[in-house]
Amino acid sequence: MHTTHAENEANYLKYKGKYKGLLGWILSTDHKRIGLLYLYSIGTMFIVGALLGLAMKFELLAPGKTIMNAQTYNATFTVHGVIMIFMIVVPGLPAVFGNFLMPIMIGAKDVAFPKLNLLSWYLYVAGVFLVLSALLFGSGTPDTGWTFYAPYSFKTGTNLLPAVFGAFVLGFSSILTGLNFLVTIHRLRCPGLKWTKLPLFVWTLYGTAWIQLLATPVVGITLVLIALERVFGVGIFDPALGGDPILYQHLFWIYSHPAVYIMILPAMGAISEIIPTFSQKHVFGYKAIIASTMAIAFVGWLVWGHHMYTAGMSGTAQYYFSLLTFIVAIPSAIKVFNWISTMYKGSINIQTPFYWAVSFIFVFMIGGLSGLVLGALSTNVYVHDTAFVVGHFHYIVFGGTGFSFFAAIHYWFPKIFGRMYDKAWANIGWLVFFIGFLALYTPMFYLGLMGMPRRYYDYLEEFHGGNILSTFGSWILATGLIIIITNLVRSARKGPKAESNPWHGKTLEWAVPSPPPLENFDEIPVIAEDDGPYNYK
Amino acid sequence: MSEEKHHIVSYKFYVIILLVLLALTFSSVEITSIELGKYTVAGALLFAVVKSYLVLTYFMHLKFDKPYIKIMVGFVFAVFVVTIVITLLDYLYR
Numbered sequence: 336m337h338t339t340h341a342e343n344e345a346n347y348l349k350y351k352g353k354y355k356g357l358l359g360w361i362l363s364t365d366h367k368r369i370g371l372l373y374l375y376s377i378g379t380m381f382i383v384g385a386l387l388g389l390a391m392k393f394e395l396l397a398p399g400k401t402i403m404n405a406q407t408y409n410a411t412f413t414v415h416g417v418i419m420i421f422m423i424v425v426p427g428l429p430a431v432f433g434n435f436l437m438p439i440m441i442g443a444k445d446v447a448f449p450k451l452n453l454l455s456w457y458l459y460v461a462g463v464f465l466v467l468s469a470l471l472f473g474s475g476t477p478d479t480g481w482t483f484y485a486p487y488s489f490k491t492g493t494n495l496l497p498a499v500f501g502a503f504v505l506g507f508s509s510i511l512t513g514l515n516f517l518v519t520i521h522r523l524r525c526p527g528l529k530w531t532k533l534p535l536f537v538w539t540l541y542g543t544a545w546i547q548l549l550a551t552p553v554v555g556i557t558l559v560l561i562a563l564e565r566v567f568g569v570g571i572f573d574p575a576l577g578g579d580p581i582l583y584q585h586l587f588w589i590y591s592h593p594a595v596y597i598m599i600l601p602a603m604g605a606i607s608e609i610i611p612t613f614s615q616k617h618v619f620g621y622k623a624i625i626a627s628t629m630a631i632a633f634v635g636w637l638v639w640g641h642h643m644y645t646a647g648m649s650g651t652a653q654y655y656f657s658l659l660t661f662i663v664a665i666p667s668a669i670k671v672f673n674w675i676s677t678m679y680k681g682s683i684n685i686q687t688p689f690y691w692a693v694s695f696i697f698v699f700m701i702g703g704l705s706g707l708v709l710g711a712l713s714t715n716v717y718v719h720d721t722a723f724v725v726g727h728f729h730y731i732v733f734g735g736t737g738f739s740f741f742a743a744i745h746y747w748f749p750k751i752f753g754r755m756y757d758k759a760w761a762n763i764g765w766l767v768f769f770i771g772f773l774a775l776y777t778p779m780f781y782l783g784l785m786g787m788p789r790r791y792y793d794y795l796e797e798f799h800g801g802n803i804l805s806t807f808g809s810w811i812l813a814t815g816l817i818i819i820i821t822n823l824v825r826s827a828r829k830g831p832k833a834e835s836n837p838w839h840g841k842t843l844e845w846a847v848p849s850p851p852p853l854e855n856f857d858e859i860p861v862i863a864e865d866d867g868p869y870n871y872k
Numbered sequence: 873m874s875e876e877k878h879h880i881v882s883y884k885f886y887v888i889i890l891l892v893l894l895a896l897t898f899s900s901v902e903i904t905s906i907e908l909g910k911y912t913v914a915g916a917l918l919f920a921v922v923k924s925y926l927v928l929t930y931f932m933h934l935k936f937d938k939p940y941i942k943i944m945v946g947f948v949f950a951v952f953v954v955t956i957v958i959t960l961l962d963y964l965y966r
């Protein structure tokens with residue numbers, strides 16, 4: 336592989352351009368700086384969302400009112416959901432690691448539209464402030480849940496419009512990022528980097544970008560319709576005016592189910608990078624992983640109705656959605672098979688990112704298999720809207736995207752900051768977090784099967800034991816989170832300097848210095864015929 | 873990219889397409905004055921399809937683009953059709 340480094344050029348962290356200080360960051364169109372802007376803003380909102388989650392778990396420590404009343408609880412789970420979904424897991428991996436790494440991984444100096452990329456971050460920040468304004472001003476914090484279901488969303492007296500508009504603006508940010516990534520991957524790959532030589536993380540970003548581009552406008556227009564319904568009473572979803580509330584659910588989930596794949600595909604991509612590196616072995620079934628990525632992106636689009644089995648949908652549609660839901664499990668299982676096969680007979684180097692990656696597979700499997708319980712019509716009716724759904728959802732979304740995000744930050748940290756973290760503390764943080772995660776979410780499966788409904792601040796005495804364990808789990812998880820974040824923040828400033836390729840990776844980002852220079856490469860690299868992203872000898 | 877050939881379309885041609893689009897817009901409004909019964913929506917959609925075709929083909933340059941761009945747009949259209957068909961599985965059989 337022929338690459339040249341810009342050894343003498345200042346790295347992107349130290350580069351001083353036209354503007355200095357804060358302006359040098361918020362006016363920079365460098366994809367790496369924008370990636371870090373996303374990291375800091377998403378990280379900040381994650382802490383807010385996590386604190387709200389902790390408050391909810393504290394409320395559920397005992398039956399009856401513990402620290403908040405029913406209305407406050409409704410508002411808390413709504414804001415927790417809106418923050419975690421629209422501000423963290425949807426933009427998460429693409430906006431942070433996609434922005435930072437994808438152009439380097441394809442041998443480009445930046446994304447195709449750098450100014451549009453910066454505009455995406457501005458829109459993200461604007462969306463965040465709009466949602467937060469719904470909490471601080473007006474007639475009460477929104478209490479609809481993150482799904483904004485009709486008809487309650489246009490009946491509630493709370494300050495819903497800024498939150499809905501904020502989600503709309505956040506969607507715009509997502510669309511622009513998707514568009515930028517699609518064009519970049521099509522047009523800016525370096526010479527010799529064929530589609531069949533693209534790193535798998537880039538492939539998953541490509542699949543994700545399609546979903547961002549096509550699905551997000553659907554929820555955008557749906558949210559606009561909610562606003563029109565609230566303000567003008569146009570009667571699209573309101574049954575009293577001849578509207579159909581189930582139509583809202585169709586439109587909402589046409590986006591929001593593919594959005595789960597916006598979250599999980601890049602997460603799978605990051606895991607697909609980490610496992611070959613720490614196994615020092617060519618990824619098993621490279622083309623099968625690509626095919627399964629695109630199959631998930633496509634089939635995942637068509638299964639939205641499994642959120643609506645009990646909503647009053649036709650039996651024909653229920654049958655169809657259940658069938659396709661089972662089919663989408665196949666490409667996900669292919670990936671798990673490929674990851675495990677990659678490890679088989681590999682030279683496994685057990686480091687913190689590898690711990691995160693294998694624990695990702697563990698929690699993702701549990702989340703996926705519990706998803707089949709929800710995908711099947713008969714069992715879904717039994718556990719619908721119970722704590723079982725909350726357990727499944729968090730195993731997939733937090734277990735999937737969250738574990739992968741932490742795997743990715745520990746994997747690419749030396750590349751991003753040019754420093755290494757304290758590995759012992761990183762491993763302790765992972766272990767505490769992992770134990771806390773299992774203790775927090777596993778009881779929810781049991782509680783749901785026993786009939787505990789979700790979204791209630793109160794519960795029957797028989798559910799007390801499971802809720803105590805779950806709340807203790809949230810405290811353990813929070814302790815792990817504090818260890819991880821403290822270690823990373825401290826190491827970004829004071830950690831020992833990292834080598835350019837500490838894990839012996841083969842993808843292009845490991846061929847440039849750490850941290851990378853401003854324009855990544857002096858000369859665009861050329862990929863030789865026998866080179867590839869996972870060519871471990 | 874500089875070595876790629878770009879097709880040049882004259883302003884006159886764009887103006888003609890614009891006028892056709894405006895004519896179709898007025899027609900789609902006028903047709904509502906004719907009683908077509910259950911075909912009213914079908915009529916409006918027909919006008920919309922022709923207008924979309926013109927915009928995609930000429931204003932968005934699909935006519936002059938490489939085949940893979942056309943395939944991508946075709947794929948998006950197919951996804952749209954599939955989405956509508958699946959939604960109708962609920963509405964038609966409820």
